[in-house]
Amino acid sequence: MEDFVTKKTTTPHVVIFPLPIQGPVNCMLKLAHLILSLSRATVSVTFLTTTSIHNRLVRHSNAAARLVHSYPNFRFETVSDGLVEHDDGDAQGALKLVESTIALERQAQEEGSKLRAVLGHGSAEPELMTPVTCVLADGFYGCMVDVAKELRVPLVYIETISPCGLWTYLCVPNMVRARDLPFQDDEEGLDASITSVPGMETYLRRRDLPSFCHAYDPNNPVIQLVLKEAQEFPKAQGHILNTFDELEGDYFAHIRALCPNLYNIGPLHLNLKSRIQQETTKSISNSLWQEDRSCLAWLDAQPPKSVLFVSIGSLASMTKDQLMEIWHGLINSKSRFLWVRRPGSIINKDEDTSQDDLEMIPDDLVEGTKKRGCIVSWAPQEEVLAHGAIGGFLTHCGWNSTLESIVEGVPMICWPFYVDQQVNSRVVSEVWKIGLDMNKDNCTRVVVEELIKELMETRRDEFSKRADKMAKLAAQAVAEDGSSYNSLNHLIDDIVSMRFSI
Incomplete structure (x- = not known):
């Protein structure tokens, strides 16, 4: 492996590339804010999303304008996913997400495409191009490992689903080998145990698997994306997890066996509130819909x-x-x-x-x-x-x-x-x-x-007592010297010093 810093400029430049839906966009805008603030604006950040998502952010959110105004080294770049532009979504949102993801992956792999230019240089406009030193992409973009390697840019995946859900995804090939998949989706059989997901043998049932497992078809586009993610997961330079050790530490040992470089920085929204003065974040909205306050x-x-x-x-x-x-x-x-x-x-x-x-x-x-x-x-x-x-x-x-x-x-x-x-x-x-x-x-x-x-x-008191205890653990994780506090510092240090290798 060549040290990345010998190949690139000494100015860190990160491209953040979320899935074009509310959850990942919200999560990654918060991460962008943290990177800019904690690096004291020594890192340039390009936020790459689709035109329709950006238009909705401008309409319904104040985050876009706030970040652009507060940080001169933050900018948005947009690309089309080839789908019909829509404002407020519809009941086919999940299907459109899959179609959009496939369309964006296709563009990322296409020589000369705008998306590929942004991933490598932060822009397709020559006067705005600067070398990218790291791509932070949603883990669902399985193609990004090959694209980043071709562009000679380190890749760190941001996993916006839960680590327990992620671990289940990564075990899909194992479930197929163990013949836990496929299965008949009948009511009686749904309570059968799944024994091929290490660490979950005592409680995971067929009905608890992601919905695409219930009608398992290896040719299903969603299954193809999941299998690609499982295959490419170990090849990234690291993975950012929106969780904290005290909540999901049991899954980390399994995931680290595939990729040891994990940044457990969650709950990300709480880390943002605790690291940046509350008065600067309390009125910031990343919503893609008009909020009724x-x-x-x-x-x-x-x-x-x-x-x-x-x-x-x-x-x-x-x-x-x-x-x-x-x-x-x-x-x-x-x-x-x-x-x-x-x-x-x-x-x-x-x-x-x-x-x-x-x-x-x-x-x-x-x-x-x-x-x-x-x-x-x-x-x-x-x-x-x-x-x-x-x-x-x-x-x-x-x-x-x-x-x-x-x-x-x-x-x-x-x-x-x-x-x-x-x-x-x-x-x-x-x-x-x-x-x-x-x-x-x-x-x-x-x-x-x-x-x-x-x-x-x-059972109100029973649930409240356990939920309150969990909330305290989350607060401790993002407090000074907490597990997520330290992991976020580690991530920022690695981005600033460009310690990633390719």
């Missing part, structure tokens, strides 16, 4: 720990029937609730069902919502979960949402959809024991009501 005033009027926050994130969708079952369960539980219903999140819904058009909704749901509920199209989630009125979170269990809930000590009802969410849900309920796992296919009003009452009433 009126919900915070509504929360101010509610008793402590009395409100269940409900949100299925930026990609998941539900059917009309699921919508009504969730709604009936919420009303029947008699719990107060704040419900985020993202535009386009209801499959085959003819018209938006917001608080302004409840005429077609049963009277009991209308009256119950007026008495105890608040429905918004998008919310400032970190602020909501930090609010004293929140007592629980009904979540899709995406990794950002899970970490944000852990940081604030909020117990969860997990209703997972895909990616790492099924694994996260199982670990939340069976390993960390800070929430309840709801079978996605068993979303009836009776089940929803029972789980809400269990979380918010009968």
